Amino acid sequence: MNDRTEKEVAREVHSTLYSKKTNAQKSVIKTYFDVNAVFEDPIVSVQGHDNIIRQFLLLATIFLNITPEIHTITDTVVAGNHHIVCIDAFIKYRLPLKLLLIRHEIELRTITRFEFNEQQKIVRHEDIWSLKDLLEKLPIIGCIYSGIWRRCTGLVTNQLVILTQETIKAWKYEL
Structure with a gap:
């Protein structure tokens, strides 16, 4: 990781994944994720570079704009010399349709948990968010x-x- 801390890498990965930069998304996943890494959120669970890439390409395809606003980043070392970095952020997703009286932007508070292994690769990426919050914001x-x-x-x-x-x-x- 070129003398970069896990916190610095997690910030870069997070801001890239929650964007419309599809080539950069592929690059950070292939660079910083273990080949058998797992991504999960309240709706999906996938494993491996290609499957994780597809999940973020889907977001980039569905929404006109994706903007993360990071509030805090914390980290800790856990058993097995794994490093956990948690990012608390609000992510704004802009829908492609702007209809009269229908909200066209969804803001979702997300806690992202990255688990790094001994080789400083991400082995698990978990997004924690409220399904209730999401459903209430959908047109x-x-x-x-x-x-x-x-x-x-x-x-x-x-x-x-x-x-x-x-x-x-x-x-x-x-x-």
Whole structure:
């Protein structure tokens, strides 16, 4: 890594992956990721350079613009001489359509966790973000999810709890 710290490498990798620079994305993955590295987030889990590259190419294809805003970077050494770097950032994704009354930019708080091995290669890249936050920010889906779906789910689960409690009471009474 040319005397660069894992923190410096993680900052470069993060700012490159969350951009539209597809050639640079391929380069940082091939340079800094182990060949068997794993990338995962709440929706996907993939392994290997080519599969990880495809995930970030997909983002670059879907969105008009991707802008990361890093707030903090922390690091620590863990068992097995692995180095963990965590980046807390807000990433703005601009949708290709700008329709009247529909939000065309999604800002998602993301905690990115890079795990470096003894050879200073990234063996695991995990993005942690809230599926709720994402769904609420999507055009049309957000209104349905937050306004209807979550409330209905709450009503249904409450009724299931009441039904279960009443069934248990009745069963105990029978005994």
